[in-house]
Amino acid sequence: MFFVVNFSMNKLEHIGIAVANLEASEALFTRLLGVSPYKREEVESEKVITSFFQVGDVKIELLAATQESSTIAKFIEKKGEGLHHLAFEVDNLADALEEKANGGFELIHTQPKPGADGKIIAFLHPKSTNSVLTEMCQTVNK
Numbered sequence: 001m002f003f004v005v006n007f008s009m010n011k012l013e014h015i016g017i018a019v020a021n022l023e024a025s026e027a028l029f030t031r032l033l034g035v036s037p038y039k040r041e042e043v044e045s046e047k048v049i050t051s052f053f054q055v056g057d058v059k060i061e062l063l064a065a066t067q068e069s070s071t072i073a074k075f076i077e078k079k080g081e082g083l084h085h086l087a088f089e090v091d092n093l094a095d096a097l098e099e100k101a102n103g104g105f106e107l108i109h110t111q112p113k114p115g116a117d118g119k120i121i122a123f124l125h126p127k128s129t130n131s132v133l134t135e136m137c138q139t140v141n142k
Contacts, residue, residue: 009088
């Protein structure tokens with residue numbers, strides 16, 4: 001079986017990990033990875049605080065809920081701490097969303113929205129990606 005692909009994701013940009021206690025998890029991942037986080041940022045629209053580690057060409061993003069109504073809080077309540085999503089960098093997020101929708105993928109976000117680390121983001125629903133929550137992101141601020 002062959003697939004025609006008009007649009008490609010540039011690279012794995014980061015791996016998102018849901019955590020219950022950001023400080024304890026930062027200490028754990030600092031010991032595990034041998035590097036300290038380079039940035040902590042609150043994303044009010046998602047009701048999370050993020051902490052980023054750079055490991056080679058890939059980032060590890062720890063996500064902790066700031067409110068019980070956060071999707072991260074609900075995720076941890078249902079599944080526990082752990083892998084939350086894979087994020088892929090794209091050149092043009094609006095075009096990527098259109099292509100993925102036309103390709104049969106279910107979108108969680110139909111329009112790009114502000115994310116952490118100078119990015120705009122949108123997610124594909126895990127129902128259409130073998131149960132893997134997939135984020136696409138585009139750098140808007142360096």
